[in-house]
Amino acid sequence: MQQFKKIKFLVFFTSFLASAYGQYDYSLEDLNSSSTSYGQEIGTTYFQDHVTLHYFGHFTWGTCTNRFGQLNNLYDNLKAQGYNIELIGVAKASQSSSSGNWTNNNNSPVCVDVSPYDVWSSWNASQRDLFVLDLNGDLVLHQNITSGVPDNLESLIIDLLGQSGTDLCDINYMYVSEAHTSGNPEDYIEIYNSGENDCSLEGFKLDNSQDMTDLIFDNIVVPAGGYWLGYKGSDSSFGFDLNSVGDEVWLSDPLGNTKVITLSASVELNDVQLSQSFSSDGGGCYTAPTPGENNADCITLEIDVQNTLPQNILLSNNYPNPFNPTTYIPIEMKNSENIIIEIFDVRGNVVNTIFSGFLDRGTHKFQWNGIGADGKEVGSGVYFFIVKSKSISLSKKMVFAK
Secondary structure (H helix, E strand, O other): OEEEOOOOOOOEEOOOOOOOOOEOOOOEEOOOOOOOOOOOEEOOHHHOOOEEEEEEOOOOOHHHHHHHHHHHHHHHHHHHOOOOEEEEEEEEHHHHHHOHHHHOOOOOOEEEEOOOOHHHHHHOOOOOEEEEEOOOOEEEEEEEOOOOOOOOHHHHHHHHOOOOOOOEOOHHHEEEEEEOOOOOOOOEEEEEEOOOOOEEOOOOEEEOOOOOOOEEOOOOEEOOOOEEEEEOOOOOOOOOOOOOOOEEEEEEOOOOOEEEEEEOOOOEEOOEEOEEEEOOOOOEEEEOOOOOOOOOOOOOEEEOOOOOHHHHEEEOOOEOOOEOOOEEEEEEEOOOEEEEEEEEEOOOOEEEEEEEEEEOOEEEEEEEOOEOOOOOEOOOEEEEEEEEOOOOEEEEEEEEOO
């Protein structure tokens, strides 16, 4: 008997600063004549009852100036709507002669820290660091924005002001708890709220790749201990295909903090297409489908070797894995048979066919060098190699790393 044990999947987290870090403050003169606090000594406590954004950068560096301009656009928009928000730019006094790069066409306060730059030091700030403090002056976000202003930063600010109706979900308490992966419209994804409060998924993203462009949630409230359930192609749901040979599901919050689960190939048992259920730490296993309800118990699958054909083909892991530029796929044939070996991407698209024909009994090794059917090198990422015969389809995951 071949026994399929409970399958453990990996979940990857990016850091998320959700707890209070204590009072951050300073007292620096506002140098921007277009600001309402021009000429005054300002800091966090100066703007009590405000959510404050503190941006650290250089007056003379183009990227620093561009990011400050983007933050100012957000600042102006929220101020015009009556939100209690302040944006403060903090540079170094050694570049004061170039302060116009920040003050021109911007209405938010701009300050300089003098040597030995105590404010930069006490805040542990680097170039293009953004700090967001809540109404109590507690730090809720410290992020370097060199690559861009966080998506839906606006949603975080509004939520911190308590003006969104329902608190934004904390990704530490949200996770994909079940997915059905047969590759048809009945496929679904379930997200569980393990927190103690109802929360909104507004601004969260769901996809099966790091593009994170398929589904951006509106203000969908998930009750404490409850679920969001989405079926492929339904209104306000995801549109991507869940690959039946294996896939990934990416969930991120509005600030880009991300969790990823890995799905194995779909399995049918007693004419029922099994789902895959997950715990908060990313551990997963095959279960009976329970969309929108508590997960069923893990199922241990058994296959009768003597009465099933899959054992005619023994598929081993490719090596090396991850690989660049070449990997090898070992296959053992118990009997001669016609087979096809194909490479798929995570979206279920055929990337290349590396063998199609009659394969003799014995051990064989096939090579793939990361080249697609169009003769071009594929991009870095997760791929699947699939061996198909008349009676069975076997697959394994590999990673091409440039």
